[in-house]
Amino acid sequence: MAQKQEPLLIKRYASRRLYNTETSDYVTLDDIAGFVRDGREVQIIDLKSGDDLTRQYLLQIVAEHESRGESVLPVDVLTDLVRAYTTQAQSIVPQFLAASFEMLRDGQSKVMGNLDAMGHPLAKMPGFDAMQAQQEAFMKAMMSSLPGAAPGSDDDEDGDKPEAGSKEELDAIKKQLADLQKKLSGMG
Template sequence: MPAKDDPIVIKKYANRRLYNTGTSTYVTLEDLAEMVKRDENFVVQDAKSGDDITHSVLTQIIFELENDRNGQNMLPVSFLRQLIAFYGDQMQMVVPSFLEQSMMAFSKEQERMREQMNKAFGTSSMDMMGMSAPMKMVEEQTRRNIEMFQNAMRMFTPMSGASEPPGAPERDAGNDTHRSDDLKDLREQIAAMQRKIDSMGDS
């Protein structure tokens, strides 16, 4: 019997049916979406091979939600274009961390923002101004994430030595040390960001 903190195992069969081993019932993608909203941890495994296919199933859930005629698209076309452009790019390795940290910061503040919105709607315009504080915190965290992302771009861009024109001066041996320092700075920024996110949750 799995431990209490172990993720619920969802089995996906060849006929695309999903089986919740925790409740011994068949479930749908909509059910899995509700489990995510309830913060219920689960993994999806291929029933035949046992491979972890959680990523592809979660991606499928997003696809279904984005194409629900009764719903509202959450991913702007401009964002989707930018995201697609990063696939195969040397910056692809940085994007997941950037997106994850941004969403973590937003999630830390969503409950506080929700409370502010509940108080504000139907009341005076002065109460609406109370929403500005949590919104500014999210905007500030997003700005810092973007700065970190831009620093990472500047750090990795010089790696494309093949693009240098013929006769270009050889790079100083100190450049490698400089890039190493940049990488160290980036790691420190990520660690500082994580501490900031944690402190936001404790406040």
């Protein structure tokens, strides 16, 4: 069995420079994005305070891609995210996003597995394995950056069980996503 690789530790100095502890050199946000795309988990720690800054830097990478016109997130989704952060009510957005990405990851794994099993020409294409690993790393990074979205956890950030209404809403959303996934599968 393969052991899980430790996250790449990046230290942020007071000068805001980012230091790769494995290679003993300074790195940029583009370098960090490359590590994540290659399937490597990263952990960014402030050297002085010891605070974990990983989420902040991953969000900054996404924001930079969005600002360069490499849009992945529709405006409606961004608006809903802002609303989720600005409302005092218990939000189901983190659970919804976690469930959505989980379904997307499962769907991608099934499609990639089916292509490979069927001997589809794409599966023999050079870089197919790298593309598959990149998709898995992207999904893992997105899932780990969601607040309160630990895989397999039904607890919220306070450690309490979510309200029954929110679980019912989440189940309804999961069903809708499953229906959409079936429709998308039918199109291919």
